[in-house]
Amino acid sequence: MKIRVGLDRVSWLAWPIVLVVIQQLFFPAPAGALLAGLILGLITGLVSLGMYLVFRANRVLNFTAGELGLLPAVLAVMLIIESGLSWYLSFGIGLVAAAVLGIAVEFLIIRRFFDAPRLVVTVATIGVAQLIGVGALFLPGWWGARVQSQRIEAPFDIDFEIGSRVFNANHVIALILAPLAMIAVGLLLRTTRIGIAIRAAAELPSRAAMLGIPVKGLQSIVWSVATVLGFIALFLRAGIYGLPVGGALGLLLLLRSLAALTLGRLVHLPTIIAASLALGILQEAVVWNSGSIEAEAKMGAITGVVIVVALLLRRTRGMRAEMDTSSWQNAGDTRPIAAVYRQLPVVRIGRIVAIVAIATAFAVFPSLFGTTVVVRMGLIFLFAITFMSLGVLTGWAGQLSLGQMAFAGVGAATSAWLTQRWHWDITLATLAAGTIGALASLVVGVPALRLRGAYLAVTTLAFAITVSGYFLNPRFFDWLPTGRVERNPIFGVIDWSSSRAIYYISLIAMLLAFGAVRGIRNSRTGRVLIALRDNEAAVESYGVSPVRAKLTAFAISGFLAAFAGSLVVHHQQALVVDDAQFNLLIFSGAVIGGLGSPLGAFLGSLYFNGTFYWLQGSWRLLASGIGLLGILLVAPGGLTSLWYDLRDLTLRWFGARRGIVEGDDADDLIDTTDTDEVATGEPGRDENEIEAVTPA
Structure with a gap:
């Protein structure tokens, strides 16, 4: 029994250990590359932590985690490079901008989907990512800048080597600032009243609302914190690897964060952070062995395989509790015209004319254009x-x-x-x-x-x-x-x-x-x-x-x-x-x-x-x-x-002119006969047909 309890306590390290073993066996690297990987893992961990917070608050995967941090990071970088502001002042302005941006995105966009299925909100984050990404692309234009990638100088000088790898003050800042940010978020969740309320609202939002906890307001705070974490991650990245100012933020950062979340089952924060560190080490080791161009493809493949294997090996019990699996019920399925309207002469003629017009347009299109x-x-x-x-x-x-x-x-x-x-x-x-x-x-x-x-x-x-x-x-x-x-x-x-x-x-x-x-x-x-x-x-x-x-x-x-x-x-x-x-x-x-x-x-x-x-x-x-x-x-x-x-509005107008009043035979313009067909396989009959065969 004691052995089993001990194994349970360290089981959260299983996947991070697997990643480290893969690195040691297939991609051995010197100490300098491993330290660089640890720093990359810390940057990944910040983004993963932000995604974890949004998931706990909204039960949704935030595909805009990187882009939300990119916009204020670009702002801070441009203030340093183009406006000549100090590193510390630009970093502070970026923090404030990130906090405001997170609140604005949640209040103006995400909150509009508060009662929507979680899949709809997930798709909405893709739209937010595209929108914010475009904002980051246009932002350097305020300074007339045309740079594609730019590293920023650290506020102090430190240089040291480990093997053939050279490190500077930006690496030291990342080693200090990233863990401090993670610890600060942990203290916020564990020791403050806001953190306790956030955790309570994440577990049972309806009950939390009944107890007077402002669930929507707390979600704004969560998005603000997540955006700040994303900003810190990308600002640190700007000093070490450069920031894609005028370019797009790649998918590898998002993929590593998603992999870490998957390995941590979306809810176990220590596993998520440890997996982020292990993935960063693995990527730098792959770069060391393969070169940067091939490493991106190989790392994407390795991470993808890890995600799929982790999901296949996990227990299905409890998965529904971790994720609201609401169906995609807003799909734009084909809506046929009700039989009563199909009999109208204007509808019959209109359908024929429309079909002929569309067919003719498609047929003659090559003759009309270049x-x-x-x-x-x-x-x-x-x-x-x-x-x-x-x-x-x-x-x-x-x-x-x-x-x-x-x-x-x-x-x-x-x-x-x-x-x-x-x-x-x-x-x-x-x-x-x-x-x-x-x-x-x-x-x-x-x-x-x-x-x-x-x-x-x-x-x-x-x-x-x-x-x-x-x-x-x-x-x-x-x-x-x-x-x-x-x-x-x-x-x-x-x-x-x-x-x-x-x-x-x-x-x-x-x-x-x-x-x-x-x-x-x-x-x-x-x-x-x-x-x-x-x-x-x-x-x-x-x-x-x-x-x-x-x-x-x-x-x-x-x-x-x-x-x-x-x-x-x-x-x-x-x-x-x-x-x-x-x-x-x-x-x-x-x-x-x-x-x-x-x-x-x-x-x-x-x-x-x-x-x-x-x-x-x-x-x-x-x-x-x-x-x-x-x-x-x-x-x-x-x-x-x-x-x-x-x-349908047009059909109702034509129907009203011919005495077909809303609520009579045309109460519903859409045939809804699929329910009985699932089990029997027999086509159902609409209301008009039922009336036609029912004796008076």
Whole structure:
């Protein structure tokens, strides 16, 4: 019994020890590199601590932890470099700015989602990250600065060497200031009335509110503290590694913090801090053995594997208590017109005219615009397929995925290899790529059997970083196509090398994908996935296997994404693997368009690519950040939801002019017949049909 108690007391060190063992066995490094890794781990620990505080207060993973600290850090750096202020004064101004920024973000944005599902708040933090990141990019313009990266000088001089590694005062400041900040937060939580109230509100917010504790006000304090921690981390980073002023903050810092949180099960702070230190040491050891360029890819892959393994090995008991797993119930699903309105002549004629007009516009589009616009429109069609794959997985099944472009990349690499090396026809290569994408998606879907909500988001993001940074990196795998990808004739006779031809091929591919998705949505499989999103327990009570349903959603989603990737690589005639940051932008575009319907996928692709094509520089990120937050606040169902609302208002107006009064047969414009279909597989009947067969 005593031995078991002793093991329980040190079990929190298990994963940090595993990381250190991996470093010692595979990436041995001298003492100087290990000390540099310890400093990097302290910086990571500050960000991890901020994410931990936000999770305990809001039950949400804060994807904006780094960017919130970046904005005041850039301010402080510019005050030192451009305005000539002292280090101490600039640091103090940065602290105040960080505290104010944290309160402002919580009060103006996060608090608007106080009663929303936690997954919605998680997605909102992605929008906040994009918005704040753009602010950090524009901030140096106030001084007319154009620097891309800049280190700041320490306020005093110290230089020493450990082996071949040179350290200075900035390293010493990090070794002192980072632990002091962590200790200060610990004392705040443990010894002050505010800290006790924060911990009480985190455990039972409803009961805390009943006892008179200002839960919302405490959350503002938590966000303020988290932003201050992020600022300190990035300000220290500016002195040691340089700050990406005018550039983007990479994903490795976020990934290390997410890994530390995962290893600490999001709630055990000592494990989170120890894992942060171990991950920092591991990264510097990888850099020492591989060089900085290859180290980033290898570290991303290693961290991603660690996250997935840790989540798979953990006990499922208690996971629901750690994370609110509210479903994604705001998806913009297709809303059919009620039968009573479909009989109106103006509606029948209007639908025919709209279909003919849209078909004509798509058909004559290449004749009206130049080559550049035509090529871009074809890419919009293909991205719409990728967005629809997210609609199946997230909009229908409620599985939050932040790694969809990884499946598209797998499909692109597979298809390009088959058509260029083995000279397969594009049709066979695309089907094969879709199959490989479905299998890869199933591999990622296995954790979904045990995980949900933001846990799954971490897993898919880690998968995306691993695939894009390592497995699809020609530095490590020489089979990947690196030259021009030729468009060989389809079936040996159909030439699709011109911009007009690739436009029509992309349009046909999108229509085929949308037709297939619509057929699945109207089948029993689609109805089961929707019901699974809304109430998994109820679906299981009908005898439906949630495991099989989830894996089906992953397979369909992976096939569609890889299908799109296969055509994109031939459309672009080159295998270009975007970084993992692109996955967050793709998800934002899908949410803006509306998850769950082909119309939403097309509108999201049009918005996403349109801002990329016709907005310059950082304004693209600004459009996606503001667009995402605006849609989540105004219409969580996306642009397609706004379209349906406008259509329904118009139908009510026409119906009222013809004597159809609200509350009669047209009380509900939406057919809601899916509930009974889950168990029986038989289509339900709407209210009008029931009235028609019921005797008077």
